Amino acid sequence: MLIRPVPTRRRAARATALLAAATLVLAGCGGGEESSDGSGGGAEAQDVAAGERLEATWPLTGLPVGKGESAAQRHPVMVLKMDNTSSAAPQLGLGEADLVVEELVEGGMTRLAAFFYSEIPGTVGPVRSMRASDIGIVAPADAAVVTSGAAAVTIGRIKQAGITFFAEGSKGFFRDSSRSAPYNLFTDLVATTTLTDGAAERPSDYLPWGEESDLPAGQPARSLAASFSGSHTTSWTYADGGYTNTDTFAAQGDEFPADTVLVLRVPVGDAGYLDPAGNPVPETTLEGKGEAMLFHGGTLVRGTWTKPGLDQPLELSTRAGALSVPAGRTWIELVPTDGGSVTFAK
Template identity: 45%
Template sequence: MKFKLRLIVAVSAAALTLTACSSSSDDKAAKPASPDASQGTATKLVEISPLTGKALRKGRPDNPVFVVKIENTSAGAPQYGLDKADLVMEELVEGGLTRLAAFFYSSLPTKVGHVRSLRTSDIGIAGPVGGQIVASGGATGAYNKVKNAGITVFSEDAGSPGFSSDPAKYRPYNRLIDLKVVAKKAKRTKIKGPYLPWSPADAAPAPATGKTATAATVRFSPATSTGWKLDGRKWVRTNGHAAPNKDFKADTMIVVFAKVGNAGYTDPAGNPVPETVFEGKGEAMVFHGNQVDTVTWRKPSLDEALTFTAKDGTPYTIAPGKTFIELVPQGAGSVTLG
């Protein structure tokens, strides 16, 4: 199914109702409607970002969605470029640690990192928006699985451009990427649909469920948990590794509980590498403002988008804005509210 982007229509003069969508074989942005003096003037059609649900006022970018794998321990601090990401996901890796997958579409920073290797879990993470993965490398088996899934990979190990060294760090924690350089070599891929089911921009807030929180601890393993606090209307990490005042600030934070299997290989230290199965269905928790809603998530296949269902069985949508998704092991992971 081709991606039909929702459009905002700016109207002047007489009242005018328009229904518009974009769908073309070459994936180009929609063209503004022609003015009609007899009915009013449609001044502009604005496409909606698949990653934020917000208007792309300058039109759809020429670049694809880049998914950059970023180290998420103190060894890789500080993290660069997260404040420019459209969406960020935290996933489990070996040893009970986690790694970030940062999505860049509307903005391409020249300094992102520190960049680490890919995992087979990234197929389900990047797939819904045709994301092109940027990584320092990856185990041969994992790299081949990702490529065989039809996902483009820009890897330093494979000679991809744009990588540089941070002189203040040491390998493998010193790799940086310039996404503008990568974009010169990248071909834009089709985006089948939005990553999340976005609410209309003028939609009323979801009704309160009675559960509220201003802090949360998301536990991935005995070794790793991520702390969160509500800062104004934004959810921010309390133990993140971003450069000062440059962390990702989420309008919505979503915890998705998903099954975790074995990727079939070990890391150099002999730790089994986990693979998060990012398809199927399960429980999720949506944090927006001080409201916390428990919903059911569904993702029919690795390359399809997330949808949510409220407890009463009705579709549940996400307010437009920047979103952080915690991809937590089902059964082993937990969330504590504060």
Template identity: 35%
Template sequence: MPHAPARPTLRLAAVLALAVLTVGACASGPSQPERTTLTQEPTVEVAKAAPPAVVVPPRWPLTGEAADAVVDRPAIAVKIENPREVRPQTGLDQADVVWEQVVEGGITRFVAVFHSQVPAEVGPVRSIRPMDPAIAAPLHGIVAFSGGQQAFVRELGQSGVQLMSQDGGAAGFYRKKGVMPAPHNVYGTPTTWWENADAGHSASPPAQFAFARRADQSTVLTAGTPATLLDLRLSGYSRPQWAFDTASGTWLRSEGDTPATARSGARLAARNVVALRVQLVDSGTKDPAGNPVPETVLVGTGKGTVVSGGKALEVTWSKPATDAVLTLTAPDGSPVTLAPGVTWVELVPASSGSVTVS
């Protein structure tokens, strides 16, 4: 049997072929998974809501107090007298700003400025003095008065204000019976004066002081020292005092030791009292009784004291011109801001008066 040895050789070849196929299969490794292409979704822009508008309430320019609405009308500066026999006066409790000045004989007179409130009646109304233009001119409004030397009246008219003079026949003045004899019985109605404002004097006044938004943000509250009493000597006749009242947060006025009130019965009070040390000079004129008429010098610079909210602060005041607004500066040179509310300005003679804080 010559062909028998060929069979093992065929079997071996088959085995080798199978091994080669198996190794090849193992070398190729496991099958790779199919790749998936991810499609990015388009970006959607979401509109952002606008922030709510900040609502800033309007504020009365002479007090800095917020209001639902501020009436556009001029300020009215009224000359009101202050000897003992005419107290209590009418309307002082409704003024935004009150200036106190020394006149002849050591008595004082007020320049009461009305804007945010409308008193039914004010008085007794008296005559003007040579320092009144420097007080009234920055208001660009109306000055109501009864009498005055012609030179004083002329200077006041030249300062840019509108004059409402009882002697000049302006409406709104009358003599009130049963109070005092003439000339201490002239009273007036501010509504009538407002109605007669001319086109050049019908706008609201500019702010006369810088005010903080809140009392606790005012310069006196943040930089001042504790105080409860402001004792002033304007003359031998006039010694007003201001005492801090914690309950109301205001300074209450007294004439000497007597509490000062208005005819309404309301106590005269202020959020801020500004005591300015000023020069008092002879105006070169005399009143009908022959007394020299003094003039307070308000154009220039000087020292002062401001009390507000149970604190006091020494300041420097400056007023470069008759129609310029008075500015107050703190010891560090920064502008002084007052607490919103009524302000009284006391013009204290530097040479003969005094300012005592305790």
């Protein structure tokens, strides 16, 4: 089942902003010089400059686009809601995600929002339901959400936010008879993504990407533990240039290859309804500002995150100024300010 809300003005505004930015770059580079044939460089020069600006890197990783590829795809960012408990093991598809966000759900457990754009894998899952928390997570990417569904109140808020989503019954979804419900719902993401085919467009960068050399000096931190509650902790260790999730539920060889772990301390409130088991449903609000902890290269850089609106991009800073995330694959931990904790060791 496809739910496609009435489009918001956000995409049009973002396209206008990108066009304006590209125009400024071209104006700065053109210098009013004429080409050898007296044409002034014109449209061809503008096309090249705009293409270099918009298609040089992938929006969810900041990594260079390969030769012959384009970061302007005919599909939007696809965000798959994935269960993150032992009942979900083995999780399929995380190894090909560009970026992952982990968020608190009821019962003190967590759920993953796995972002796919540069690569669209086949079978992914288990697929689970959305939360209102997802609005602030997916809206900045103008993403389409792949989900089992959601509570009626959540669906109403997702529609109001102008977010497209595909629920069970849409193309690609299937039940794996070898697993127990509700942990047996999967989708062929390649098939589901064909439902979004449209004009080629590059989304805005999800994070402020930069180089490792841009990072300010940090403190040694080769392991960390992000505790969302008394029931769930996600642990990481650094070795061989990357971070390994030591308590992952991913299939062997299909783990997410994290170059950076970005921890954001976030406010968590009550979504205002109970799950089928009678547990209060929490709601993470990814808006405002809070403490940020950027783990990269075996070090920790402390800073602050700001996000003026649910559909606005995330900004990072230290006392010295803007903070960028080294290009690569990033796992974002949305750890509650109250009831959560983050520990690390050398």
